[in-house]
Amino acid sequence: MDPVIRISDEVRDAVATRRPVVALESTIFTHGLPRPRNLEVALEAEARLRNADVVPATIGVLRGVPTVGLSIDEITELATAQTVTKLSVRDLPIAVARRLSGGTTVAATALLAHRAGVEIFATGGLGGVHRGAQSTFDESADLVTLSTVPILVVSAGVKSILDIPATLERLETLSIPVVGYRTRTFPGFYIRDSSCPLEHSVDSPAEVADLVRARDALGLKAGILLANPVSEDAQLDPGLHARVLHEAEERAAAAGVAGKDTTPFLLDHFRHATGGRSLDVNVEVYRGNVALGGAVATALAGSST
Numbered sequence: 001m002d003p004v005i006r007i008s009d010e011v012r013d014a015v016a017t018r019r020p021v022v023a024l025e026s027t028i029f030t031h032g033l034p035r036p037r038n039l040e041v042a043l044e045a046e047a048r049l050r051n052a053d054v055v056p057a058t059i060g061v062l063r064g065v066p067t068v069g070l071s072i073d074e075i076t077e078l079a080t081a082q083t084v085t086k087l088s089v090r091d092l093p094i095a096v097a098r099r100l101s102g103g104t105t106v107a108a109t110a111l112l113a114h115r116a117g118v119e120i121f122a123t124g125g126l127g128g129v130h131r132g133a134q135s136t137f138d139e140s141a142d143l144v145t146l147s148t149v150p151i152l153v154v155s156a157g158v159k160s161i162l163d164i165p166a167t168l169e170r171l172e173t174l175s176i177p178v179v180g181y182r183t184r185t186f187p188g189f190y191i192r193d194s195s196c197p198l199e200h201s202v203d204s205p206a207e208v209a210d211l212v213r214a215r216d217a218l219g220l221k222a223g224i225l226l227a228n229p230v231s232e233d234a235q236l237d238p239g240l241h242a243r244v245l246h247e248a249e250e251r252a253a254a255a256g257v258a259g260k261d262t263t264p265f266l267l268d269h270f271r272h273a274t275g276g277r278s279l280d281v282n283v284e285v286y287r288g289n290v291a292l293g294g295a296v297a298t299a300l301a302g303s304s305t
Contacts, residue, residue: 004096007116008069014055015117020297022049023113023121023151026060026070028286029079030103031086032124033279039079041283043072045122045290054294057118059109061087064099068116078103088141106153107145110223114149119212119300121153122293124286125189126225128158128167139170146223147174152212154226154293156285157187157194160245161266164194171225178225179211181292187229190236190270190281198227205292205299212300228292234284236277244273 014021024045029038046056058070060078067074078084078101085102087095089111095102104112106123113121127140146153158167168186171178180186180201188194202208211224229235248269257265270278 004066005112005115006065006067008057008067008071010055011057011069011116011118018301020054020294020301021057021118021120022054022290022293022297023068023109023118024056024058024290025106025109025121025123026058026075026078026103027086027105028103028124029075030060030081030084033282035080037279037283039076041286042075042079045286046072046075048287048290049294052291052294052298054297057113057116059104059112061085061092061095061100061102061104063101064096066092066096066104066112068112068118077101089145090141106142106155107140110142110145110149110151110153114151119151120293120297121151122286122289123153123155124282124289125157125159126153126155126167128162128164129170143167143170143174143176146176146225148221149223150215150221152208152224152226152296154181154228154289154296156189156230156289157227158189159263159267160188160190160194160241161248161263161270164188164196168196174222175220176222176225177211177215178227179208181208181226181228183227183229185229187227189285190230190278191238191241192229192232192235193238202226205295208296209299209302212296226292226296228289230281230285230288234281234288236274236281240274244270247273 029042049056087102088105089107127142129139180198184198184201185193186196248266
């Protein structure tokens with residue numbers, strides 16, 4: 001255990017005794033959702049895992065201390081802070097040295113969870129390759145980090161505002177296995193079907209646990225991406241989604257939006273153009289992934305006893 005990282009007693013004990021634990025990121029409630037819904041969703045995720053006899057390990061940085069297993073008070077502090085930083089892996093040493101508080105991205109959460117011995121991580125969507133990356137080289141650090149961190153990430157694919165085919169190509173290049181959960185099509189976060197086929201799929205948490213054990217037995221160091229589509233009745237209407245995405249891209253181009261400002265711009269347009277429906281889908285995506293993460297953690301813990 002790394003001394004610079006604080007691990008809650010509950011998480012430390014659960015890892016030591018092989019009880020099921022699921023890591024949760026903090027950027028979903030520091031940057032991803034509006035107040036007060038952000039705090040409600042964060043606390044609900046913790047409660048849902050506890051109700052399933054799974055230990056939640058919400059991860060963030062408080063005053064320079066990377067923490068695995070934030071308390072309710074600490075989650076509330078991050079969710080309600082006036083100024084909070086978005087922290088990826090490259091930002092962690094700066095946050096520690098300058099005693100900053102912040103929400104951890106998928107990349108930073110995966111790294112800190114692995115350092116604490118947590119094997120399962122549930123999030124909303126993974127970062128990926130941005131459209132136009134052939135000239136901008138705009139690619140999420142999530143991908144590179146997962147190529148070196150052996151953790152299972154449960155995600156509804158990547159947001160459809162990204163270049164999904166290019167993202168899947170990068171995942172293949174980085175030797176990160178991508179497996180659909182009861183699907184042979186990669187999900188597009190707001191929608192179940194991105195039209196990108198998947199070679200492999202599984203039908204149960206026990207099968208996922210088998211994959212994790214096989215990866216570890218082979219000594220491989222990359223993570224595994226478990227692509228879990230949102231339920232059909234909860235997804236954004238595909239026709240509406242296609243229309244809003246086209247509008248968002250046109251407006252971003254007309255406004256000269258580029259680089260790191262692109263994703264927030266597009267997502268904000270989605271929220272307004274769908275009357276907030278995209279936020280509802282975001283929450284449903286997260287709920288489904290947290291539930292599946294808990295089930296996989298339980299299966300993995302049971303197979304280790």
